[in-house]
Amino acid sequence: MKKTPTAILLIHCPDQKGIVAVVTEFIYKNGGNVVNLEQHIDAEHKVFFMRVEFDLSSFAIPSEKISEYFQTLIGERYKMTFKLHFSDERPRMAIFVTKMSHCLYDLLYRWESGMWKADIPLVVSNHDTLKPLVEKFGIPFYHLPVTKENKAEQEQRQMELLEEHNVDFVVLARYMQILSEDFIKEYDQRCINIHHSFLPAFPGAKPYHSAHQRGVKVIGATSHYVTAELDAGPIIEQDVARAHHGNTVQDLVRMGQDLEKVVLSRAVHSHLERKILVYENKTVIFN
Amino acid sequence: MKKTPTAILLIHCPDQKGIVAVVTEFIYKNGGNVVNLEQHIDAEHKVFFMRVEFDLSSFAIPSEKISEYFQTLIGERYKMTFKLHFSDERPRMAIFVTKMSHCLYDLLYRWESGMWKADIPLVVSNHDTLKPLVEKFGIPFYHLPVTKENKAEQEQRQMELLEEHNVDFVVLARYMQILSEDFIKEYDQRCINIHHSFLPAFPGAKPYHSAHQRGVKVIGATSHYVTAELDAGPIIEQDVARAHHGNTVQDLVRMGQDLEKVVLSRAVHSHLERKILVYENKTVIFN
Amino acid sequence: MKKTPTAILLIHCPDQKGIVAVVTEFIYKNGGNVVNLEQHIDAEHKVFFMRVEFDLSSFAIPSEKISEYFQTLIGERYKMTFKLHFSDERPRMAIFVTKMSHCLYDLLYRWESGMWKADIPLVVSNHDTLKPLVEKFGIPFYHLPVTKENKAEQEQRQMELLEEHNVDFVVLARYMQILSEDFIKEYDQRCINIHHSFLPAFPGAKPYHSAHQRGVKVIGATSHYVTAELDAGPIIEQDVARAHHGNTVQDLVRMGQDLEKVVLSRAVHSHLERKILVYENKTVIFN
């Protein structure tokens, strides 16, 4: 479909007149063609948000210079916070798991079937349960058991592994450990978690038990970027399924797994497509 | 469709063998035909739940005696809690509102179009905003303004009105006042509220503001029986709609109104069809 | 929220470089501020689509001249098809009904509650069933019974009425008559219908009967602009609800009504917000 490589700019800044004109003129004058543009203003906070994707096939500025030129010519003047990505990048995604396989299977399928332009250089786990599955797919599996005593040390090891494997972002595919603030800081807006409830309902442990106890008629799943406060990071995607009185906790767990894997994969897809902009603990998800 | 009148039995009791056989034999031996039966066991608490509806056209026991006979012959022996209803009853429903009309319109439409076998003898409000609308439909409207000072007194008046109008149950169609424990006790399992969030997320006031603040990707509505603890009663029905980053609080309010009215009306419909059984702050909603 | 008036441009044209830049520069140079912009390209057909909304508070060109200037300076050059709307317009909507009231109630509620910036100058029906309801709201009701013999004549009368009342668009709120090609041509992209199935499944009459017969597990509703081919116009909005084996045709009708009214109202809302662009029998619905 999209054969020629494109550049993707994600921008936010204080609103003022003329920003869209200035940015699109920059693209046009340098030979780019806008393929897709979405812009809106947060009227309450007077903030400008934009995602613009443009064709690079006859763009005058070399890819590795675009960011510098854009910052000098436009970014600085408008006090922009921006990120620049390219459609022909192939991000490297580490997966963290514990014992449950449903999200992992879903991620592996999308990777192996070629649906996603991403590499999975490694899987990390605090248990060895999923080692055979991961190794079937030829992906290195690192078993780093975590105890109270060795937690800091093991996390240090995890960060070294991510470094060694040039990992761009981390997917917590039902990883049942809380990460340290250092880790979270290092992977700010680059660490995606799936929580098995429709947050902010039922944060923390055992949400399906709590949902069953409360007698809810819908259960949910929430994917979010990890921040220092548990289950309180910017929400990327949520979805729900209907439950009924006859469902046991085990039924909710089973039904919920179908939600979790789809919600997590949609969130990772949006991240890979560079459709997410984080602003004040909320996400803008472009179309 | 269902022309001949039916009786509906809602039962729960400690589980033991033979209960379905005993109840259905009682119906069969007395000339009834089971039209619909749903039964299940809560395996954890060993509780038996059943809803059975049977045709009364050649039933030997007169309607007004069925409850007594059933209690004597079966209920007592199995320590049953049961309710008996008849499909040709026409329950009387009071509606409480404040200023917002969306749920009220929806209830009036269902009543006026004949969709529901129910009467609406009165509407009560702490404001007079909706008086003209209600009176268009020929329904008495009682304006009982509530202040800190007169709250107890006005609630007393409300209860008298409900008494006078032989009201069977109360629907709080976005009524923005907290009811007293006395009122709630009197209308236990007979007072249905709509809350504008997917509970237990965002209880209390201004849930759409909180949802916007948190950046959720789904908003919801919850209908529940009112209990002494605010927004914590047995949930009857819930549903959700997708939200996105561009939605303002006002958008959420507008989108949420479509949810609220449908969720509330589904809950009232289940109540009218005698499909709800409450057990330990949860509902069993039969099919 | 949006207090200052805005202009809304809906554009499609053959794709080429620089269009966004040229349009947004036109806005910027004349003192407008882009509030919201969405643009994309249909890569297959090389067609450019855009919706841009801009603040008019210090716009140099008077509102009544914008269209002419835009056409001269830009539209012509890029072979654009465009429409210009203003947020402070108050479109006039005629409603056509037959006997069923659920969609009508929903439209009336949105109008009366002030949710929608629109007027309802008249309701037209081939039956007088809903006359009392419409007149409660002080809206003129025209009863124009349609028979094979008088169909052409009555439609002529309808068109005169729409003319007399300066109607901008027509909503068929379960109007059970097929309109002539003349009428459809006159109200091209200005006549919104609700069909009670998820088209293209079950076009034509009695879709709930067909859905029941087929044993589907979801039922749906579809709102679309009316075109000469029955139930085949550009789809604006669709939604579905779960059905199950126990549902009778009457249950489906009842459940479907909740879908129909919400789907129709969402479609009308998108139309009122000028978020719809029709291209080759499909709609682009901007966010």
Next chain:
Amino acid sequence: MKKTPTAILLIHCPDQKGIVAVVTEFIYKNGGNVVNLEQHIDAEHKVFFMRVEFDLSSFAIPSEKISEYFQTLIGERYKMTFKLHFSDERPRMAIFVTKMSHCLYDLLYRWESGMWKADIPLVVSNHDTLKPLVEKFGIPFYHLPVTKENKAEQEQRQMELLEEHNVDFVVLARYMQILSEDFIKEYDQRCINIHHSFLPAFPGAKPYHSAHQRGVKVIGATSHYVTAELDAGPIIEQDVARAHHGNTVQDLVRMGQDLEKVVLSRAVHSHLERKILVYENKTVIFN
């Protein structure tokens, strides 16, 4: 959860009084405890439907004799069509695939994670694309390429393989071949297909292309038992997802895969749980 084995009876027959009583008395008198019962009547056709599950731990009749006794004592008298299953059976499921892996992954995950009490003795395909994946899981993979010339012969071979492996039912996990009437007859109500549209919309080939062409706002997936008429068998499960104007056919394919796999797996789950009864080309899906 459910530790003690249970028996499951699925019954339909002409309606008459006393059937529930007679069946549940049979269970009770022989020492069984009803765990779950759902019964309803099709009022239009006067047909009685029931699913009853009962605990076997102290049941007087040996499992292998229950069917015979039930037929003699009750089934014959009431002209019942019934099926008897046991919760400790472990059905054997063959999977047919072509080249796409999404449904296969989902089925393999549910099997390997122990979620389902089922065995997968073999996978059959007309291509060898998925051989490596299947063999990773230690499951025999049979590559039977199908041409116009060898179709009958290869299908013969397929049926022999199913026979040899004692297969109970077949899952067509995006198997892109039409089966012969002989095969379909042999696996009547035992062959589950997933079709990538919300049937009856878009039957046959390339439904996502058709959906894109028509501009629908929801896409769907349908799982059904295979019958002689293409895509017209009894529907087991359906679900939908929202689409929008910007989605390409490829987007719909990608989004649809998430639907297909979940819808197919829900259908297989209902089949495994013995919750499906087929009657006149429609399914009754008990809760």
